[in-house]
Amino acid sequence: MAEEQKKEERKRRRHATEAAGKIGPMVKATIGGTVKAREEGKSIAYAFIVCSYDEIIRAMDIVPVWTENYAGICGAKRDATRFLERAESLNFSRSLCTYALCGLGFDQWREELGEMPPDAPWGGQAKPDFMLSSGQILCDPRNKWYQAVQQYMPDVPIYNVGLPWPLYEDDIDVADVEDYYIKYIVEELRGLIKFLERQTGRKMDWDRLSELVDLGERTWNLIWETYELRRAVPTPMGTGDAMNTMVPMVFMLGTQEGYDFFLELNKELKDKIARKEGVVKDEKYRLLWGGGLPSWFALTDFNYFNSKGAVFPVETTYRMIEPIYRLNIPDTNDPIERLAWRWIRYWTYWYDKARKRPGSEPDVERLIQYIEDYQIDGIVMHEAFSCRTWHLGLIWQLNQLKKIYKPIPVLRLGSNRQKKGEKRELPSLILESDIVDISSYSEVDTRNRIDAFIETLEQTKKNNR
Amino acid sequence: MNEKDSDILSKVENYYQDYGLRARELKDQGQKVIAYLCSLVPVEIISAAGFLPFRIRGDVHEPITKGDTQLETIACPFMRSCFDVSLKRRYDFCEGLVLPHACDSITRTYSVWRYSLDLPYSHFINLPHTVRGPSMDFFKAELETFRKSLGRFAGKEISDGDLAESIDLHNENRNKARALYELRKSDPPLVSGTEIATILTVGMRLPVKEANNLFDEVLEKLKQRKEAPFKKAPRILIDGACVDNIDFFKLIEDSGANVVADSLCIGTRDYWPKTEVGGNPVDTLAHRYLDKINCPRTYREKVGETYQEDLESRFGDVGSLIKEFNVDGVILYLYKYCDPFGFEVPARKAYLDSLKMPVLYLEDEYSTGTIGRLRTRIQAFLEMIGS
Numbered sequence A: 001m002a003e004e005q006k007k008e009e010r011k012r013r014r015h016a017t018e019a020a021g022k023i024g025p026m027v028k029a030t031i032g033g034t035v036k037a038r039e040e041g042k043s044i045a046y047a048f049i050v051c052s053y054d055e056i057i058r059a060m061d062i063v064p065v066w067t068e069n070y071a072g073i074c075g076a077k078r079d080a081t082r083f084l085e086r087a088e089s090l091n092f093s094r095s096l097c098t099y100a101l102c103g104l105g106f107d108q109w110r111e112e113l114g115e116m117p118p119d120a121p122w123g124g125q126a127k128p129d130f131m132l133s134s135g136q137i138l139c140d141p142r143n144k145w146y147q148a149v150q151q152y153m154p155d156v157p158i159y160n161v162g163l164p165w166p167l168y169e170d171d172i173d174v175a176d177v178e179d180y181y182i183k184y185i186v187e188e189l190r191g192l193i194k195f196l197e198r199q200t201g202r203k204m205d206w207d208r209l210s211e212l213v214d215l216g217e218r219t220w221n222l223i224w225e226t227y228e229l230r231r232a233v234p235t236p237m238g239t240g241d242a243m244n245t246m247v248p249m250v251f252m253l254g255t256q257e258g259y260d261f262f263l264e265l266n267k268e269l270k271d272k273i274a275r276k277e278g279v280v281k282d283e284k285y286r287l288l289w290g291g292g293l294p295s296w297f298a299l300t301d302f303n304y305f306n307s308k309g310a311v312f313p314v315e316t317t318y319r320m321i322e323p324i325y326r327l328n329i330p331d332t333n334d335p336i337e338r339l340a341w342r343w344i345r346y347w348t349y350w351y352d353k354a355r356k357r358p359g360s361e362p363d364v365e366r367l368i369q370y371i372e373d374y375q376i377d378g379i380v381m382h383e384a385f386s387c388r389t390w391h392l393g394l395i396w397q398l399n400q401l402k403k404i405y406k407p408i409p410v411l412r413l414g415s416n417r418q419k420k421g422e423k424r425e426l427p428s429l430i431l432e433s434d435i436v437d438i439s440s441y442s443e444v445d446t447r448n449r450i451d452a453f454i455e456t457l458e459q460t461k462k463n464n465r
Numbered sequence B: 001m002n003e004k005d006s007d008i009l010s011k012v013e014n015y016y017q018d019y020g021l022r023a024r025e026l027k028d029q030g031q032k033v034i035a036y037l038c039s040l041v042p043v044e045i046i047s048a049a050g051f052l053p054f055r056i057r058g059d060v061h062e063p064i065t066k067g068d069t070q071l072e073t074i075a076c077p078f079m080r081s082c083f084d085v086s087l088k089r090r091y092d093f094c095e096g097l098v099l100p101h102a103c104d105s106i107t108r109t110y111s112v113w114r115y116s117l118d119l120p121y122s123h124f125i126n127l128p129h130t131v132r133g134p135s136m137d138f139f140k141a142e143l144e145t146f147r148k149s150l151g152r153f154a155g156k157e158i159s160d161g162d163l164a165e166s167i168d169l170h171n172e173n174r175n176k177a178r179a180l181y182e183l184r185k186s187d188p189p190l191v192s193g194t195e196i197a198t199i200l201t202v203g204m205r206l207p208v209k210e211a212n213n214l215f216d217e218v219l220e221k222l223k224q225r226k227e228a229p230f231k232k233a234p235r236i237l238i239d240g241a242c243v244d245n246i247d248f249f250k251l252i253e254d255s256g257a258n259v260v261a262d263s264l265c266i267g268t269r270d271y272w273p274k275t276e277v278g279g280n281p282v283d284t285l286a287h288r289y290l291d292k293i294n295c296p297r298t299y300r301e302k303v304g305e306t307y308q309e310d311l312e313s314r315f316g317d318v319g320s321l322i323k324e325f326n327v328d329g330v331i332l333y334l335y336k337y338c339d340p341f342g343f344e345v346p347a348r349k350a351y352l353d354s355l356k357m358p359v360l361y362l363e364d365e366y367s368t369g370t371i372g373r374l375r376t377r378i379q380a381f382l383e384m385i386g387s
Ligand code: SF4
Pocket: A068, A097, A098, A099, A100, A139, A140, A141, A142, A293, A386, A387, A388, A389, A390, A435
């Protein structure tokens, strides 16, 4: 790894909130903890975030190794290239998800050596006892990555949980199909529990699971309320920080620690709002991070936006929650059924709204809602080349938004002193790079594009005045 | 096509060159056409509803332009090309679109397809990822949803009887395709890989009865070939996904080999498995599309004690083809950004290595320009096999 890159990595990103600043050490401790857990003989599972099994593995005291997280860490430390190259030398195409490639390269190396690869970031990724894949409606790597790893550790079994949800269709209501979706997911999650019981030799404690599902639901509500505080002007927290606070959201769901984190963040944001303390002193532009995972090696780009007076009060990325009380989950005491309903209702949350606006679509509807709720002046997205899951359809969403949502109407005084409705333009920017693969990134180009975008925002503001 | 085999073969060639020709004619006669992508859409249901299932094809000769204004370029280039030519209204005789939950490139662009083409009908079929009991039950329910939805569009209920009849016709079609493959077994083969690819591609956009007649005529014609019009040469199997053009076959055959078999989507992956007859038609269709079609997007649980056993269970069908067609070497041909296949290249290679099969792995874009650039590597590979 080039020396400059190492120096670069040492430059810590500034956080707006204290809470976000605590995340780095927390993640480091968790990763160190998994390596230790392995030594202590605890059951370790490779796992993916957002697979509806968080509370289940927590209730069974299984230690999750979030493989996407570790790859992200390697990316953020600018030390992923050697693992990516290794995966490539094993014949994995460099066009595949770079979380997966980084993980595959790392795992193959660890298995070949019988120990952690040299200078493994934060002590390395522990070998699991089993792996939990998931077949959803997005993300082929969730379905294929662990099967590919099995080539290097064939003795580690896999359970692949089916977690589909219905896509948005004109002629089919979710209500028409949700019964068989729920039935399927419930069976799949029960199958997972049987698998885990077999693997660990322990029985599921169903009361504990219920408690944790409760806790998970309370956490969802708390996160939603906390994130909604960011509507304030000036906004007390931006997307840069949210790329840290996603850790307790998606890696610690179903733990008290995760819940407590958001209690603290909630309080901190309220205090900031009371003091009118924003991410930047002079908030000029409020932007929506409208899609795409971030470049983990270039999070300082968020600070760059800030330096121009631009803030991100809201993002669609890693906002993997909706308020539970709005999901209308049917009454049930069965924690598995609750998980299944939460899953389906989360993914179909925006469908009804979309149906009311001709030509709309759930993802677009969500953008519209955030534009209105958070008083947005422009949209920024990131197209990470290696992940089709989150990065296909972004251009189209923007096109569709322009088509169906006539830019925000504002009232202003016309020359004849009459109030008249006007359409305000909504500039957008799509950045292009990757989540982990730094070779796809140019700081100069990125910042030039940001500069040009800021100019457009300024111009638009003038026009709108 | 060989010059001597005029008439029927030139008709096939014609259909191949002007891909929408027959569908357009039929549309003018009142036939409704439903477009689809991928081998995972149960065409039997579309035919049973009285529609013509029309498999969308890309075009390696046509640069992707319009499509790129609406869709990111980080997707599988085959799908992008299909989208591009569809957007350019090449298939504007279609009234509906059905996409399956195949891979991220297809699934994540369903909305874009749906809105951009703005067709009267569209539907997405959600295949689960595993073949366990609950997955099978789920998939049956999902197929029932499709049957109802398409029935509403057709203005008729699709009965079990309609389905059974359609299943028979499509099975027949698969038998005939298999009979065509028989002609490849001799050395040198009686029919080239390029010819077979042309015929199969054409077959996927004709009404099934017509395709059956066409295959019959082609078979009859080809069987008249007493002597192989090709030289003895290394016998190649192409392994991969959605190859729907003859250019790659041509390149290999022009480089001095005979393509005698394949495990491709427009090939044995789709044509080999048949739907069981008798029993509940939706059940048997579910079984064919989820379990029998061996596509890497469907996860197969690890079987056996050793990794080798797992490889056998996942790729054994390729091994059988290698034996049956007496294959000398395999070209594993994939498109960039193809996630389901991309993740199993090392495993596929490991399996082929265990059979001591020479393998050439090529990753490509979807255009004649890039295909041409593979020539040197293919020639080197063939030389290696030949020596
Ligand atoms: S969502 Fe994208 S980045 Fe995450 S594992 Fe899937 S393909 Fe990779």
